Amino acid sequence: MSVFAVKGDICYSTSPAKIEALNDGYVIVEAGRISGVTRNPPNISVHDYTGHIVIPGMTDLHTHAPQYPFRGLGMGMELLEWLDTLIFPEEGRYSDTSYAEQVYSSFAEAMRKSPTTRAVIFGTIHAHAANILSAKMESSGLVSYVGKVSMNRNAPDYLTEANPLEAVESWLSDTASYTSTKPILTPRFTPSCTDELMRGLGELRKKYDLPVQSHLSENVSEVQWVKELCPDSRSYADTYDRYGLLEAPSIMAHCVHLTDEEAGLLKERGTFIAHCPQSNMNLSSGIAPVRRYMNMGMNIGLATDVAGGMYISMFRAVADAVGVSKLRSVLAEKEEPLTFEEAFYLATMGGGKFFGLAGSFMPGYEADILVLSATDSRHSNLRERLEREICLAGDDVELSAKYAAGRKLF
Numbered sequence: 414m415s416v417f418a419v420k421g422d423i424c425y426s427t428s429p430a431k432i433e434a435l436n437d438g439y440v441i442v443e444a445g446r447i448s449g450v451t452r453n454p455p456n457i458s459v460h461d462y463t464g465h466i467v468i469p470g471m472t473d474l475h476t477h478a479p480q481y482p483f484r485g486l487g488m489g490m491e492l493l494e495w496l497d498t499l500i501f502p503e504e505g506r507y508s509d510t511s512y513a514e515q516v517y518s519s520f521a522e523a524m525r526k527s528p529t530t531r532a533v534i535f536g537t538i539h540a541h542a543a544n545i546l547s548a549k550m551e552s553s554g555l556v557s558y559v560g561k562v563s564m565n566r567n568a569p570d571y572l573t574e575a576n577p578l579e580a581v582e583s584w585l586s587d588t589a590s591y592t593s594t595k596p597i598l599t600p601r602f603t604p605s606c607t608d609e610l611m612r613g614l615g616e617l618r619k620k621y622d623l624p625v626q627s628h629l630s631e632n633v634s635e636v637q638w639v640k641e642l643c644p645d646s647r648s649y650a651d652t653y654d655r656y657g658l659l660e661a662p663s664i665m666a667h668c669v670h671l672t673d674e675e676a677g678l679l680k681e682r683g684t685f686i687a688h689c690p691q692s693n694m695n696l697s698s699g700i701a702p703v704r705r706y707m708n709m710g711m712n713i714g715l716a717t718d719v720a721g722g723m724y725i726s727m728f729r730a731v732a733d734a735v736g737v738s739k740l741r742s743v744l745a746e747k748e749e750p751l752t753f754e755e756a757f758y759l760a761t762m763g764g765g766k767f768f769g770l771a772g773s774f775m776p777g778y779e780a781d782i783l784v785l786s787a788t789d790s791r792h793s794n795l796r797e798r799l800e801r802e803i804c805l806a807g808d809d810v811e812l813s814a815k816y817a818a819g820r821k822l823f
Contacts, residue, residue: 415458416441416442416443416444416457416458417442417457417458417460418439418441418455418457418458418459419439419440419460419462419467419782419784419814419816420438420439420459420460420461420462420463420467421437421438421462421464421465421466421467421784422435422436422437422466422795423435423439423450423466424466424467424468424795424796424799425450425761425773425775426469426757426758426761426773427773427775429754429755429758429759429763430752430758431754432754432757432796432799433450433774434795434799435450435452435795436795437452437463438451438452438467439451439453439459440780440782441455441457442780442782442816442819444819445780445818445819445820446770446776446777446778446779446780446819447773447774447775447776447777447778447780449776450774460814460821462784462813462814465784465786465787465788465813466784466785466787466802467784467785468761468783468785468799469761469762469765469771469773469774469781469782469783470529470530470771470781470782470816471528471529471530471531471715471728471760471761471764471783472530472531472533472714472715472727472760472761472764472765472767472771472772473529473531473532473533473715473716473717473727473730473764474533474685474687474714474715474716475533475626475664475666475687475718476535476718476719476722476725477534477535477718477719477720478516478517478520478534478535478536478546478559478719479504479507479513479536479537480500480503480719480721481519481520481719481720481725482503482516482720483500483503483720484719484720484722484724485720485723486720487499488695490696491632491634491696491697491698492631492632492634492697492698493632495696495721500720501568501569501572504537504538504572505569505572507537507539508539508571510542513539513542513545513546514545517542517545517549518549520546521546521550522553524550524553524555524725525553525554525555525815526810527725527726527727528726528727528728528783528810528812529555529727530555530556530781530783530815530816530818531556531557531768531771531781532555532556532558533557533560533597533626533664533687534546534550534557534559534560535560535562535601536599537561537562538561538562538563538564538572538574538577538580539561540580540584540587543559543560543561543584544584544587546559547559547588547591547594548594550594551591551592551593551594553822554593554817554822555593555817555822556593556594556779556817556818557593557594557595558594558595558596558626559595559596559597560596560597560598560626561581561584561599562599562600563578563580563598563606563610563614564605564606565577565607565610566605566606566607567604568605577613578610578617581614581617582617584596585617585621585623593818596623597623597624597626598614598617598618598623598624598625598626598658599626599627600614600627600658601627601628602627602629602635603627603642603643603652604635604638604639604642608643608656611655611656611658612656614656614658615658618657618658618660619657624662624663624664625653625658625659625663626663626664626665626666627653627658627663627664627666628665628666628667629649629650629666629667629668629671630650630665630670630675631666631667631669631670631693631696631698632669632696632697632698633698639652647674648672648674648675650665650675650679651675653665654682659678659679659682659684660682660683660684661682661683661684661685661712662685662767663684663685664684664685665679665686666686666687666689666716666718667687667689667693667701667718668686668701668706669693669698669700669701670699671702676706676709680710680711685712685714685764686706686711686714687716687718687764688701688703688716688759689716689717689718689721689722689730690730690734690736691721691723691724691729691730691733692716692717692718692721693721693737694733694737695723696721700737700738700740700741702741702745702748703734703751704741704742704750704751705748712763712766712767713759713763714759714760714763714764714766715734715756715759715763715764716730716764717729724807726806726808726810727760728803728804728806728807728810729806729807731753731756731757731759731760731803731804732803732806734751734756734759735750735751735756738750738751753800753803753804760772761773765778765781779819780816780818780819781817781818782814782816783812783814783816784812784813784814785802785811785812785813786812786813787802787811
């Protein structure tokens with residue numbers, strides 16, 4: 414892979430509290446990784462974006478591709494009603510390969526144009542549809558994990574699998590041909606998975622050395638339901654941990670209502686938390702105590718959680734993370750709200766850590782790069798320009814260029 418530099422006004426995190434900002438700098442890329450940032454013009458090929466803000470690509474730690482057509486619907490419902498009324502019937506449609514082809518083509522193209530360079534994605538129970546989604550994501554150029562969902566109880570017949578473990582193992586055999594899109598085990602959540610299924614997924618995890626994604630402690634009604642379904646478990650988190658499904662690498666989305674014991678368990682296991690601020694607002698789930706998790710040194714990143722979240726853009730997730738933390742600081746415990754620097758870190762380095770070294774321009778990190786289209790210089794302070802561009806953006810983010818793992822996508 415060639416050596417080149419990207420020139421522009423460069424911003425990137427080096428820690429949760431620090432954004433490095435350099436006007437008219439160069440990000441040096443070699444063999445798909447960052448080799449440094451410099452003010453001095455290098456004697457190599459330069460991709461010149463003078464006047465444009467250049468930042469690391471962002472990682473969406475949790476989103477649902479099949480729910481993409483349903484964004485912005487059912488916002489008057491809470492989680493469980495929303496699933497039964499809207500989401501399960503919609504996901505049932507993915508037994509139709511032509512429908513899966515249509516939606517996943519749109520989803521993958523939207524992701525390609527978005528600020529996301531890495532993503533962890535839920536599919537449905539349908540293996541053929543998961544294969545279509547994987548192919549679309551591979552073609553998009555993004556780096557991703559795609560999961561075929563497993564569920565065998567408390568769902569409509571058309572989403573309840575008779576032999577879910579056989580279905581997963583068969584699907585895994587179809588995923589070997591991809592280079593940028595990898596499989597991830599995906600039990601939907603404890604209420605839709607029997608103990609036998611969870612045990613079997615834990616065994617498959619060990620057999621194939623796979624990561625895991627699921628949901629944990631999203632909604633008060635959901636947490637109560639798990640207590641009723643699993644009376645012998647110490648906690649909701651324990652329903653996963655007893656089968657080895659929290660061991661790193663794993664992602665648990667939401668974690669709004671974790672007990673202190675559960676938070677300590679996730680930290681011990683190295684589990685990543687996918688913070689989904691907009692979805693948690695839309696479905697009346699609450700506000701995750703992200704300040705507490707960060708103070709504990711837990712692994713945490715941001716997520717859009719489409720379609721609970723209406724926007725596919727991670728820029729909106731950054732703005733929402735700051736906003737809901739302010740509400741929590743006033744309405745709940747007196748926690749310090751997140752700063753913009755911290756939310757930007759979560760969207761880049763925080764979530765990128767799930768993929769290894771991703772989400773920064775420090776040496777050795779994979780070269781995920783976004784070049785923002787706006788060149789408004791009325792704000793002379795580069796840090797202020799960055800905050801303004803991200804916080805004013807919705808889904809209509811315009812990028813001049815995008816790179817994933819050193820490959821230029823456009």
